[in-house]
Amino acid sequence: MKGRVIKSTGSWYSVQTDTGNIQARLRGKFKQDELKLTNPIAVGDFVLIEKEENQSTSVITDILPRENYIIRKSTRKTHFSHILASNIDQAFLIVTLRNPRTSLGFIDRFLVSTESFRIPATILVNKMDESYKEKDLEYLETIKEIYEPIGYPVLEISALKGENLKEKFLPLLQGKTTLLSGHSGVGKSTFLNKLVPQAQQATKEISKFSAKGVHTTTFAEMFELGEGGFLIDTPGIKEFGILDIEEQELSHYFVEMRQYLGQCKYNNCKHINEPGCIVLEKLEEGYIHPYRYDSYVNILFEEESHK
Ligand SMILES: Nc1nc2c(ncn2[C@@H]2O[C@H](COP(=O)(O)OP(=O)(O)O)[C@@H](O)[C@H]2O)c(=O)[nH]1
Ligand SMILES: [Mg+2]
Ligand SMILES: [Zn+2]
Structure with missing residues (x-):
């Protein structure tokens, strides 16, 4: 049966299905791709569940691919x-x-x-x-x-x-x-x-x-x-982990920079001090907000320091 995880306590999950909410747990280990996760199942996940034999409980047998997280x-x-x-x-x-x-x-x-x-x-x-x-x-x-x-x-x-x-x-x-x-x-x-x-x-x-x-x-x-x-x-958050983002990719996630990308002189431009950098030019001209550019630089260097 298919359902959606609406709550998790760490060991039990409430799964919403067409026939109501069902409490389910995980059996065994779950294979996660590249991510190192502390929680294998998250709220919002679509999962498949099965009734446990001779018991009133259910288990999560599979997780459907996540669209995003x-x-x-x-x-x-x-x-x-x-x-x-x-x-x-x-x-x-x-x-x-x-x-x-x-x-x-x-x-x-x-x-x-x-x-x-x-x-x-x-x-x-x-x-x-x-x-x-x-x-x-x-x-x-x-x-x-x-x-x-x-x-x-x-x-x-x-x-x-x-x-x-x-x-x-x-x-x-x-x-x-x-x-x-x-x-x-x-x-x-x-x-x-x-x-x-x-x-x-x-x-x-x-x-x-x-x-x-x-x-x-x-x-x-x-x-x-x-x-x-x-x-x-969600619980209060101190910081968001930005993961699996390559240096060259970061500027793609700053919407106002996205439109200029590919126009810098060097195609591996990090938009820091490279000659012919269109991002720096647009910053200078006032099309990119200096605070946003500061955030870009901070995230870039912070991510570098984790490597
Ligand atoms: N003055 C004021 N206080 C608020 C408002 N919204 C929340 N609070 C108060 O801020 C505190 C934290 O709210 P809460 O909803 O628990 O924040 P959460 O941690 O983001 O879930 C509580 O004392 C709320 O009453 C608001 O619109 N105006
Ligand atoms: Mg709260
Ligand atoms: Zn550049």
């Missing part, structure tokens, strides 16, 4: 990764101006991960019901100035106090699997609870002391929208 570096095992979710149609990155402040570097790393699978991404700036200092509002303007022109919608919301959130978002979510992502404490669970009241995800006050947010969601979990479609709540 979002991954992060394992916090416990070096060189291992953890798949947050798979088979995603679109991603909503929830960011906040303060408590916690989401950095541009974090946003760009996320967008590189989604671009590598051409997953459309939207940036939701949450907690807009709060009153902000000028400095924070300038940051909001910077976010809009950087991301809107290159095709990422930037929407201001209040997951806590916003009116008509359901009416506004359901049309965007219908029939799709949407990943909710962002740092701990930005309001992912609050947003989800507004859209899927029966989700009842725990939300947590941010510790005022660290302003970093405490982990409340430990595993990604998928929730069905009454109207069709799924929302995936």
Whole structure:
């Protein structure tokens, strides 16, 4: 029987099938291709399950090929990764101006991960019901100035106090699997609870002391929208692992650079200081935002240092 993994506790998986949700476990080892993973099965995976003989339980016998996935570096095992979710149609990155402040570097790393699978991404700036200092509002303007022109919608919301959130978002979510992502404490669970009241995800006050947010969601979990479609709540993420991206490939995942690629003088150009580099030329002319270029360089050198 075919189904989709909607929840994982590490050893048990809830699999949604045509005949309801079934608890299943894994038997034996699963062969994973090149990736070194801490979790063989992720939320969003399509799997085949079988009833165990003489028992009321089921086992996952096979996993269908993943269309895409979002991954992060394992916090416990070096060189291992953890798949947050798979088979995603679109991603909503929830960011906040303060408590916690989401950095541009974090946003760009996320967008590189989604671009590598051409997953459309939207940036939701949450907690807009709060009153902000000028400095924070300038940051909001910077976010809009950087991301809107290159095709990422930037929407201001209040997951806590916003009116008509359901009416506004359901049309965007219908029939799709949407990943909710962002740092701990930005309001992912609050947003989800507004859209899927029966989700009842725990939300947590941010510790005022660290302003970093405490982990409340430990595993990604998928929730069905009454109207069709799924929302995936993920645990707060500190950093996205960008994996298996070759140096030459990285610029392909910066949408605004993509159009110029192939026009540099050297075809192995890394766009750092090479003569005849079109990316540097466009940066100079103002067609590429300097902050985005900074992120590009940071990711490039960080990845190099891991090799
Ligand atoms: N002022 C305000 N607080 C919010 C908003 N959304 C979430 N919060 C608060 O931020 C904290 C963290 O929210 P939570 O949903 O647990 O964040 P998560 O870690 O991303 O799931 C909680 O105290 C929420 O009440 C919002 O739109 N405005
Ligand atoms: Mg949460
Ligand atoms: Zn170049």
